[in-house]
Amino acid sequence: MLLRPKTFAATLLVQLAATSVMAASDPGAAVTRPTGYKPLIGDPVLGEKLFNDKKLSTNGMSCANCHAIHGAFQASFGKPYPHTVGMAKEHLGRKSVYLDEMVQGCMVMPMAAKPLPWDSKELAALTAYTASLQKTFKPVP
Numbered sequence: 001m002l003l004r005p006k007t008f009a010a011t012l013l014v015q016l017a018a019t020s021v022m023a024a025s026d027p028g029a030a031v032t033r034p035t036g037y038k039p040l041i042g043d044p045v046l047g048e049k050l051f052n053d054k055k056l057s058t059n060g061m062s063c064a065n066c067h068a069i070h071g072a073f074q075a076s077f078g079k080p081y082p083h084t085v086g087m088a089k090e091h092l093g094r095k096s097v098y099l100d101e102m103v104q105g106c107m108v109m110p111m112a113a114k115p116l117p118w119d120s121k122e123l124a125a126l127t128a129y130t131a132s133l134q135k136t137f138k139p140v141p
C-alpha cells in the first residue's frame with residue numbers, strides 16, 4: 001500500500017490517542033449519533049476555518065495538520081457514508097460510521113478533545129467542509 005505523506009505520523013498519533021479512548025466501556029458511544037438526531041445544514045466556509053483551527057484540540061493539532069491536501073485519508077473516504085473506517089472499527093468498535101460521526105471520532109482521538117455538541121453549528125460546518133473535500137478525493141492507486 002502506498003502511503004500519502006504525513007499518513008504514517010498521523011497513524012501513530014491516532015494509535016497513541018486511542019489508548020485513552022479504549023478505557024471507556026463503550027468507546028464508540030461518544031461518537032454515535034444520539035436518537036432522534038437530525039443533522040443541521042452546515043456552513044462550509046466556517047468549516048474551513050475550524051478545520052485549520054488548533055484551538056479545537058487539546059494537543060496543538062488542527063484537522064489540517066493531518067488532512068491538508070487529502071493527507072491521512074484512506075480509500076474509504078472515497079465511498080458514500082455510512083461506511084467502514086479502519087480507525088473507527090479498530091478503536092471505537094464501530095462497523096460503519098456517518099461523516100459527522102467520523103468528525104467526532106477525530107475530535108476524541110487525534111485531537112484529544114471532547115466531541116462537539118451534536119446540535120452545534122461547528123459540527124455541522126466541519127461536516128459540510130469535509131464533505132466538500134470528499135468530492136475531489138481520489139484514492140492513491
Ligand code: HEC
Pocket residue numbers: 010011013014051056061062063064065066067072073074075076077078084085086087088099102103106107110111126130
Ligand atoms: C493526528 C492526525 C489527525 C488529525 C489531527 C485529524 N485526523 Fe481525521 N483521520 C486521521 C486518520 C489517520 C484517519 C484515517 C483512519 C482510517 O482510515 O482508518 C482519519 C479519518 C478521518 C475521516 C474519515 C475518512 C473516511 O475514510 O471516511 C474524517 C471525515 C476525518 N478524519 C476528519 C477529521 C476532522 C474534521 C478533523 C479535525 C476535527 C480530523 N480529522 C483530525 C488522522 C487525523
